[in-house]
Amino acid sequence: MPPETVLTARGLVKRFAAPAGAPIEVLAGVDLVVRRGELVVIEGPSGSGKSTLLNVLGLLEDADAGEVCFADRPVSTLGRGAKSRERGRWLGFVFQSFLLLPALTALENVLLGARYTTGVDAERRRRAMALLERFGVGERRDHHPAQLSGGEQQRVAFCRAVLNDPPLLLADEPTGNLDDANGEVILESLRARAREGGAVIVVSHRPDAAHGAHAVYTLAGGRLRPH
Numbered sequence: 001m002p003p004e005t006v007l008t009a010r011g012l013v014k015r016f017a018a019p020a021g022a023p024i025e026v027l028a029g030v031d032l033v034v035r036r037g038e039l040v041v042i043e044g045p046s047g048s049g050k051s052t053l054l055n056v057l058g059l060l061e062d063a064d065a066g067e068v069c070f071a072d073r074p075v076s077t078l079g080r081g082a083k084s085r086e087r088g089r090w091l092g093f094v095f096q097s098f099l100l101l102p103a104l105t106a107l108e109n110v111l112l113g114a115r116y117t118t119g120v121d122a123e124r125r126r127r128a129m130a131l132l133e134r135f136g137v138g139e140r141r142d143h144h145p146a147q148l149s150g151g152e153q154q155r156v157a158f159c160r161a162v163l164n165d166p167p168l169l170l171a172d173e174p175t176g177n178l179d180d181a182n183g184e185v186i187l188e189s190l191r192a193r194a195r196e197g198g199a200v201i202v203v204s205h206r207p208d209a210a211h212g213a214h215a216v217y218t219l220a221g222g223r224l225r226p227h
Contacts (some may be wrong), residue, residue, distance in 0.1 A: 004035050004036055005033060005034075005035050005036075005071060005072070006034055006035060006036055006070065006071065006090075006167050006168050006199040007032070007033070007034040007057065007068070007069070007070060007168055007199065007201075008032070008033050008034075008067075008068070008069040008072070009030055009031060009032040009033075009056075009057060009066065009067070009068050009069075010031055010066055010067045010069075011029050011030070011031065011065060011066035011067065012027050012029070012030040012031075012053070012056055012063045012065070012066035012067075012068070013025065013027055013028060013029060013030075013063060013064045013065035013066055013222075014026050014027040014049070014052055014053075014056060014061070014063050014064055015064050025222055026048075026049035026052050026222060027049055027052065027053060027056065027063065027066075027222050028221065028222025028223055029066070029222070029223060030053060030066070030219075030222070030223060030224055031224070032057075032217075032224060034168070034199045034201060035199060036167070036197055036198070036199055037194055037195070037197050037198070037199070037214075038194060038199055038200070038214040038215065039190065039191060039193075039194035039200045039202065039212060039213045039214050040199075040200065040201045040202070040213065040214065040215045040216075040217070041201075041202050041203075041204060041209050041210045041213040041215070041216045041217070042054075042201065042202070042203045042204075042216075042217050042218075042219055042224070043203075043204070043205070043209075043210070043216065043217070043218050043219070044218050044219035044220055045220075048219045048220060049219055049222065050172075050203040050219050051172050051173075051203065053203075053219060054170050054172050054201065054203055056068065056076075057170065057201065058087065058091055058093060058170050059075060059076065059078075059083045059086060059087055059091075060087075062076070063076060070086060070090045070167075070168070084116075088116060088117035088164070089117070089166075090166055090167055090168055091166050091168050091169075091170060092113070092160075092161035092162050092163075092164070092166040092168070092169045092170070093161055093169075093170050093171075093172075094154075094157055094158055094161045094169065094170070094171040094172070094174045094186075094190075095157065095172055095173075095174070096172055096173035096174060096175075096176040096177055097177065098145070098150075098153040098154055098156075098157045098177070099157065100145040100153055100156060100157060100160075101145075102144060102145050102146060103144070104144070104145075105141060105142050105143060105144055106132065106137060106140050106141050106142070106143055106144075106145075106148065106152075106156045107125075107128060107129065107132065107141040107142065109145070109156055109157075109160055110128040110131065110132065110156060110159045110160045110163055111124065111125065111128050111160075111163070112160055113128075113159075113160045113161065113162075113163035113164055114128075114163055114164060117164055118164065124163065127163060128159065128163055129141065131159040131162065131163065132156070132159055135155040135156075135158065135159060135185075135189070136155065137152050137155050137156055137159075140152055140156075149182075150177050150178055150179075150182065151178055151179070151181075151182030151185065154174065154175075154177070154178055154182065154186055155185070155186070158174075158186060158189055162193065162198075165198075166198070167198065167199060168198070168199045168200075168201070169190070169193055169198055169199070169200045169201070170201050171186075171190055171200065171201070171202045171203065171204075172203050173203055173204055173205065174186050174187075174190070174202065174204070175187060175204065175206055175209070176204075176205070183206065184208070187202075187204075187206070187208065187209055187211075190202055191211075191212045194212075194214070210227075
């Protein structure tokens with residue numbers, strides 16, 4: 001079982017070069033603590049830096065200042081290989097654009113969640129199949145992404161994200177390319193993930209994304225402001 005505090009961010013700063021003048025400061029000292037069993041929702045206008053924040057928290061981008069810790073262990077200053085191992089151990093990602101590999105079947109895409117971490121064995125294959133069945137796409141396991149609807153693709157992507165039972169799930173506009181019905185399926189799956197003991201951070205424009213959240217923040221002026 002993961003520790004009570006899954007993620008801590010302290011003083012995160014992120015700047016991007018501007019065509020002229022001073023760099024643009026997208027994150028201006030972000031602090032965040034997320035505990036096991038919590039669903040945290042981050043809102044904010046387009047361009048406010050929500051995706052950048054998730055990328056920094058998920059070790060996909062480096063901050064210019066500040067620190068990210070998984071449990072109580074600093075991870076933001078690790079080398080590339082060590083960061084990759086920490087992502088595999090701690091994180092699952094759900095993206096707006098699904099990011100399924102077109103040459104792989106639904107089942108093979110889900111198993112990518114294990115290929116670079118624990119490896120694909122009979123137990124992981126059984127778990128992948130059980131997840132696909134649970135989310136109503138078991139019969140589509142041998143179909144490629146182009147043969148799946150948007151809702152089916154996002155369900156497959158969600159199965160991939162949780163295959164390794166990561167302590168922390170990061171979801172970046174996970175319903176942005178879905179209709180209301182399929183969007184609600186994904187949002188309820190994220191809520192259920194928190195109820196089952198996982199920590200979940202969701203970036204979303206949907207007002208109903210905050211339903212059932214333990215904390216809701218708005219990212220504005222480079223800082224998180226609680227509702």
